[in-house]
Amino acid sequence: MKSYLSNNTITLRAIEPEDIELLFSWENDPEIWEVSHTLVPYSKYILALYIKNTDKDIYESKQLRLMIDTSDGKTIGAIDLFDFEPYHSRVGIGLLIYNREERSKGYASAALELLISYCFNKLNIHQLYANIETENKISLQLFEKHGFRICGTKKEWLRTDSGWRDEFMLQLIGDGGL
Numbered sequence: 001m002k003s004y005l006s007n008n009t010i011t012l013r014a015i016e017p018e019d020i021e022l023l024f025s026w027e028n029d030p031e032i033w034e035v036s037h038t039l040v041p042y043s044k045y046i047l048a049l050y051i052k053n054t055d056k057d058i059y060e061s062k063q064l065r066l067m068i069d070t071s072d073g074k075t076i077g078a079i080d081l082f083d084f085e086p087y088h089s090r091v092g093i094g095l096l097i098y099n100r101e102e103r104s105k106g107y108a109s110a111a112l113e114l115l116i117s118y119c120f121n122k123l124n125i126h127q128l129y130a131n132i133e134t135e136n137k138i139s140l141q142l143f144e145k146h147g148f149r150i151c152g153t154k155k156e157w158l159r160t161d162s163g164w165r166d167e168f169m170l171q172l173i174g175d176g177g178l
Contacts, residue, residue: 004114004117004118004121004122005066005114005118006114007110007113007114008071009070009071009106009107009110010068010069010070010071010107010110010111010114011068011069011071012066012067012068012069012079012111012114012115012118013066013067013069014054014066014067015051015054015065015066015067016051016067017048017051019051019067019075020044020047020048020051022075023042023047023050023051023078024042024044024047026078026096026098027041027042027047028041028042029098032096032098058081058084058091058123059084059086062082062083062084062085063080063081063082063083063084064080064081064084065078065079065080065081066078066079066080066115068097068107068111070107076097076098076099076102076107077095077096077097077098077102077107077108077111078095078096079093079094079095079096079111079112079115080092080093080094080095081093081115081119082094088126088127089124089125089126089127090125090126090127090128090129091119091123091125091127091128091129092128092129092130092131093112093115093128093129093130094130095108095111095112095139095142103138108142109142109145109146112142112143112146113146116128116146116147116172119174120174125174126173126174127171127172127173127174128148128171128172128174129148129169129170129171129172130143130148130169130170131154131167131168131169131170132167132168132170133158133165133166133167133168134153134165134166134167134168135165140168140170143170143172144170146172147172148170148171148172149170149171149172150168150169150170151169151170151171152168152169153166153167153168153169154166154167154168154169
């Protein structure tokens with residue numbers, strides 16, 4: 001049986017109530033707020049409500065968050081589908097490998113590869129997109145490696161502590177299956 005959400009390196013899995021402490025630490029880390037467009041901390045109460053409501057499918061909630069586990073069961077990040085548009089058959093992708101020591105080990109690439117296959121082959125999505133700050137070279141390389149192409153630049157799109165920054169929009173249009 002083909003698994004859309006796991007390979008030899010990682011497993012993408014649903015959020016569990018036990019993930020609340022991890023999510024609380026990630027969502028409240030000011031170092032990633034710029035990437036996640038967060039301005040205020042999240043309470044455990046709000047995160048618990050979010051987890052409780054993850055039983056809705058992507059067609060109802062218009063989003064999906066999956067946790068990224070290594071082959072030894074360690075949770076190292078999350079990958080999200082957001083702003084799902086069923087009529088236009090498109091969805092955005094966001095990705096986080098939280099700890100720096102877990103980055104550059106191929107986990108993000110494996111997660112993105114699995115999610116692309118899942119979107120095109122199981123959800124029958126026509127188009128995926130990502131929004132990446134123009135100076136985030138590592139993320140740009142990752143998404144371009146998987147076939148995403150820059151389709152536009154949003155000028156002075158992001159306000160940061162160091163000033164305005166541009167953001168690229170990248171697209172990957174499906175070919176009817178990978």
